[in-house]
Each structure stands twice: as C-alpha cells, then as structure tokens.
Amino acid sequence: MEKDLLKVIHFQAMEEYPDECCGVILGNLNNSAEDIVFRCSNIQNQLHAKDPENFSRDAKTAFTIDPKDLLAIEKKTRTRGWSIKTFYHSHPEHDAYFSDEDKKMALSEWGEPWYPDATHLVVSVYNGVIKDQALFAWDPESKMFKEQPKKSIQFNS
Numbered sequence: 001m002e003k004d005l006l007k008v009i010h011f012q013a014m015e016e017y018p019d020e021c022c023g024v025i026l027g028n029l030n031n032s033a034e035d036i037v038f039r040c041s042n043i044q045n046q047l048h049a050k051d052p053e054n055f056s057r058d059a060k061t062a063f064t065i066d067p068k069d070l071l072a073i074e075k076k077t078r079t080r081g082w083s084i085k086t087f088y089h090s091h092p093e094h095d096a097y098f099s100d101e102d103k104k105m106a107l108s109e110w111g112e113p114w115y116p117d118a119t120h121l122v123v124s125v126y127n128g129v130i131k132d133q134a135l136f137a138w139d140p141e142s143k144m145f146k147e148q149p150k151k152s153i154q155f156n157s
Helices: 003-016 044-050 067-080 100-106 150-154
Strands: 022-028 031-040 083-092 119-126 129-139 144-147
Touching: 003 022, 003 031, 003 083, 003 119, 003 129, 022 067, 031 067, 067 083, 100 119, 100 144, 129 150
Parallel strands: 083 119
Antiparallel strands: 022 031, 022 083, 119 129, 129 144
16 A cells, blocks of 8 residues: 555545544555555445444444445446455454454454455544554454554555
8 A cells, every 4th residue: 555545544544533434445455556445435334324233333443335336336346357355445443353243344253354365454533533553354264354564654655
C-alpha cells in the first residue's frame, strides 16, 4: 500500500468518525502502482435500526459493507483482472486490533477466510484523529490472523 492510499483511508476514517468506516484496496497483485481505494458504505446503522435483536451493534462499534458495494467490487475484479488486496475499517475510540467480531466476519462458517490472500487493515481513531493502525494477514499454519510488522503497512512506498 502506498502512502497516498493510506492518506485516503485515514481521511475516510476521520470523515466518518464517530462511526466505523470500511472499504477495500483493489489492484493487480504484480503491480501496486495500479492499486485503488474503493470506499464502501457501512450499512450497520440501517441493519441495527431494522433488526436490533440480530444486529445489536450500531456503526460506532461495527461495520457491514453494503452488498451493492460488494457487487461493484466483484465486477471490478472480474473486468480488470484485479484482486482484493486489503480490507480496511476503523475502530473509533478503540485501539487498532483484530477483534473477535472482525475475525468472525473474515471467516467462513468452516473456519477458513473468505479471502485468504487479502490482508486486513484496522485504523484506530480517537477524538477524530488517527492514533494507530495495524495490518493482519491469515496464517494457514496457525489458522489465525497475525499482526504484520508496522513497516508492511507502508506497502511499497
């Protein structure tokens, strides 16, 4: 991930604060110069309003990517030959960690990640200001998402 991509993600996290933001970095696995940030809509507040029993959290502590955005992402990956490289979201008023809820959303019902090659970036936002960020990748041996070294967040910059 280039520094410019991080700036876009940080801006979105601050703009959508105090709610969680979410999105995806798409690109060519062989050429990071083509990477783009695809901002997604967090529909968690709508889900919570319609069905608070099944969606007990609102967008301040959870995110759900709008299915329309997922369809658009899928179309871009097919038509351009791109891949989903990184999923990202923010943690307002919380540290940058891969929560149990984050793991649950990233894993299928059989315990394998939906996108095993994609990383997950979590951006911590306190009082509308970026505090920290952490990148997580699936480790097939341990069957866990492991935090990556901070330098890997700079991606190819």
